[in-house]
Amino acid sequence: xxxxxxxxxxxxxxxVFARLPGDARVTERRRAALARFAASGFPSQxxxxxxxxxxxxxxxxxHSVATDAQISPDRARAALAAxxxxxxxxxxxxxxxxxxxxxxxxxxxxxxxxPFATAVAEDSRIGERIAGWGAEExxxxxxxxxxxxxxxxxxxVADDAEPADPLRLLFVMTAGVRDRAIFPRVIVRAGxxxxxxxxxxxxxxxxADGFTNTVTQVHAGEGARVAHYRLQDESAKAYHVGxxxxxxxxxxxxxxxxxxxxxxxxxxxIHVMLRGPESxxxxxxxYMAEGRQHxxxxxxxxxxxxxxxxxxxxxxxxxxxGRGVFNGKVVVHPNAIKxxxxxxxxxxxxxxxxxxxxxxELEIYADDVKCAHGAxxxxxxxxxxxxxxxxxxxxxxxxxxxxxxxxxxILGRLGIARVQKDLAVRIAGRLPGAAELLxxx
Amino acid sequence: xxxxxxRNLHAAVExxxxxxxLNLEVKPGEVHAIMGPNGSGKSTLAxxxxxxxxYEVTEGSILFQGKDLLGMSPEERAREGVFLAFQYPVEIPxxxxxxxxxxxxxxxxxxxxxxxxxxxxxLKIIKEKAKLVQMDERFLSRAVNEGFSGGEKKRNEIxxxxxxxxxxxxxxxxxxxxxxxxxxxxxxxxxQLRRSDRAIVMITHYQRLLEHIVPDFVHVLAGGRIVKxxxxxxxxxxxxxxxxxxxxxxx
Numbered sequence: 001x002x003x004x005x006x007x008x009x010x011x012x013x014x015x016v017f018a019r020l021p022g023d024a025r026v027t028e029r030r031r032a033a034l035a036r037f038a039a040s041g042f043p044s045q046x047x048x049x050x051x052x053x054x055x056x057x058x059x060x061x062x063h064s065v066a067t068d069a070q071i072s073p074d075r076a077r078a079a080l081a082a083x084x085x086x087x088x089x090x091x092x093x094x095x096x097x098x099x100x101x102x103x104x105x106x107x108x109x110x111x112x113x114x115p116f117a118t119a120v121a122e123d124s125r126i127g128e129r130i131a132g133w134g135a136e137e138x139x140x141x142x143x144x145x146x147x148x149x150x151x152x153x154x155x156x157v158a159d160d161a162e163p164a165d166p167l168r169l170l171f172v173m174t175a176g177v178r179d180r181a182i183f184p185r186v187i188v189r190a191g192x193x194x195x196x197x198x199x200x201x202x203x204x205x206x207x208a209d210g211f212t213n214t215v216t217q218v219h220a221g222e223g224a225r226v227a228h229y230r231l232q233d234e235s236a237k238a239y240h241v242g243x244x245x246x247x248x249x250x251x252x253x254x255x256x257x258x259x260x261x262x263x264x265x266x267x268x269x270i271h272v273m274l275r276g277p278e279s280x281x282x283x284x285x286x287y288m289a290e291g292r293q294h295x296x297x298x299x300x301x302x303x304x305x306x307x308x309x310x311x312x313x314x315x316x317x318x319x320x321x322g323r324g325v326f327n328g329k330v331v332v333h334p335n336a337i338k339x340x341x342x343x344x345x346x347x348x349x350x351x352x353x354x355x356x357x358x359x360x361e362l363e364i365y366a367d368d369v370k371c372a373h374g375a376x377x378x379x380x381x382x383x384x385x386x387x388x389x390x391x392x393x394x395x396x397x398x399x400x401x402x403x404x405x406x407x408x409x410i411l412g413r414l415g416i417a418r419v420q421k422d423l424a425v426r427i428a429g430r431l432p433g434a435a436e437l438l439x440x441x
Numbered sequence: 442x443x444x445x446x447x448r449n450l451h452a453a454v455e456x457x458x459x460x461x462x463l464n465l466e467v468k469p470g471e472v473h474a475i476m477g478p479n480g481s482g483k484s485t486l487a488x489x490x491x492x493x494x495x496y497e498v499t500e501g502s503i504l505f506q507g508k509d510l511l512g513m514s515p516e517e518r519a520r521e522g523v524f525l526a527f528q529y530p531v532e533i534p535x536x537x538x539x540x541x542x543x544x545x546x547x548x549x550x551x552x553x554x555x556x557x558x559x560x561x562x563x564l565k566i567i568k569e570k571a572k573l574v575q576m577d578e579r580f581l582s583r584a585v586n587e588g589f590s591g592g593e594k595k596r597n598e599i600x601x602x603x604x605x606x607x608x609x610x611x612x613x614x615x616x617x618x619x620x621x622x623x624x625x626x627x628x629x630x631x632x633q634l635r636r637s638d639r640a641i642v643m644i645t646h647y648q649r650l651l652e653h654i655v656p657d658f659v660h661v662l663a664g665g666r667i668v669k670x671x672x673x674x675x676x677x678x679x680x681x682x683x684x685x686x687x688x689x690x691x692x
Contacts, residue, residue, distance in 0.1 A: 405584075
């Protein structure tokens with residue numbers, strides 16, 4: 001059940017649809033998706049999947065859907081600097097709209113990158129691939145993105161192609177327009193035995209209080225290897241709802257890292273479908289919340305075929321009145337014998353008012369499978385704190401060091417050195433008394 | 442001048458009175474051994490001196506170099522020059538040994554008004570000191586005590602002492618869990634660290650440590666008080682006769 005609240009998004013669609021990419025057929029599909037969204041509206045906490053997470057604030061907004069990218073050169077430079085250095089190829093988006101002038105060219109054999117708007121305009125078949133365009137079963141937030149998707153990127157990696165450099169997609173939310181609403185769509189098709197490393201990075205100008213609703217679809221062909229990094233560090237007033245949908249063919253390997261630090265309310269759904277035998281997925285995650293921040297990860301892995309493997313490793317650090325939610329669902333379908341599914345979620349509470357809800361959900365319909373899960377919620381080890389203080393570290397430095405250490409093994413799992421470094425600084429920067437930490441990271 | 446002066450110390454844990462009027466004077470350069478049966482209050486004394494907050498001092502005073510030790514936080518004590526070698530060193534996954542020690546040493550140096558050391562200078566020092574306890578350099582870059590054997594943990598404690606150069610070192614049951622070879626290494630390290638301006642207080646149940654680190658004074662703690670003090674020969678007597686004969690004196 002839900003409230004059916006759609007805020008002003010139905011009239012907003014009438015205002016902007018002519019500026020959204022695609023021909024009349026695409027517009028029809030957008031309308032269908034909008035109808036799907038309108039049928040249920042923004043999810044309410046009466047729905048099991050949204051029980052711990054309220055986005056009621058969104059249902060009351062006067063959303064202003066972004067269809068162009070306005071930013072002064074100075075502010076653009078500042079945003080790029082805040083994102084951290086990147087010497088490889090990247091696509092930059094301002095309020096969800098691609099800005100070729102701020103992006104860095106991509107030249108790699110077998111790698112084709114098109115802005116979403118261009119791809120939709122020049123390739124009618126692309127519509128068939130857009131989740132939400134015609135599929136009624138999809139979640140309302142994916143349908144909402146399908147209705148409004150204004151830009152984004154379509155990435156195609158040819159069979160056997162292995163572009164060496166990681167590709168960054170940088171999404172900047174600007175401040176200044178009230179109740180900004182941004183709907184990026186990222187589509188990745190990795191051909192057979194191809195390889196791709198992709199970073200999606202979301203950040204906002206200070207005070208940007210908009211709503212980002214993003215959908216990323218990844219299709220990993222037979223034997224393909226895809227590493228997907230997602231770094232969400234929006235401004236402290238933003239709403240962020242992300243969806244990652246992954247389909248995997250035989251013997252493909254996907255690794256996802258979801259790193260969530262920013263936004264007032266951040267929700268990330270990850271749905272992986274292991275459709276080919278021997279395919280495997282690793283989901284790593286690290287989330288931090290402080291102040292009144294709320295961060296929610298909902299993951300679902302479907303094992304459809306024999307010999308599929310999944311490993312999930314999430315950690316959360318909650319301080320202040322911060323709230324964390326982790327829900328890890330694994331479904332082993334009848335055909336998926338010899339499945340191996342491991343899941344772990346560990347949480348560190350730094351204050352009495354911080355809170356976390358963690359829930360594993362296993363549904364197993366096959367025999368001869370190996371499934372395990374574990375979840376922990378704890379505080380900093382008092383003995384370790386005392387030990388460090390007895391050596392001369394003050395209490396805040398000792399707490400920072402132990403907190404940083406808690407996140408350490410997630411950092412160790414990151415394959416891009418620059419992301420690792422960037423993340424280390426971001427974590428240290430959030431810990432009181434961590435000034436000294438910065439010299440080690 | 443007295444380095445450590447403990448007067449009429451009473452301390453309790455969870456409302457249970459453990460130390461009941463303990464007196465002890467320690468001067469620079471001296472090595473004291475505090476012995477006693479289980480439950481006599483030895484570990485409580487070590488914890489009170491290091492500032493563990495579960496231990497409540499109900500009466501008495503502790504002066505360290507003329508300053509009120511009980512009024513200091515654990516980190517202030519460390520910076521003033523008090524070092525506790527733990528009976529059970531804590532494993533801290535994810536925190537690198539070298540980093541922790543560098544942060545600790547620099548905190549102490551800042552307190553003393555000395556310039557901080559950079560990574561290069563610090564590595565030189567720690568590699569030098571590691572030799573003192575025959576510690577393989579590989580251990581330096583590992584997480585603090587993680588996966589260390591009992592002997593390795595104790596050696597790591599003495600390494601820390603060597604790096605931090607305290608005025609007063611408290612060794613809490615440093616011999617426990619050590620085989621004879623490891624005991625020799627640890628004792629050798631401690632002996633190298635004896636100095637005229639440094640005092641060492643060893644807390645131990647057994648006399649065997651004192652064969653390797655020869656104390657100037659031996660005290661027997663029983664029933665929360667020091668009931669007998671003497672030279673190293675007292676330890677030998679204790680080894681022969683046990684503690685029972687002293688319990689009568691304590692009563």
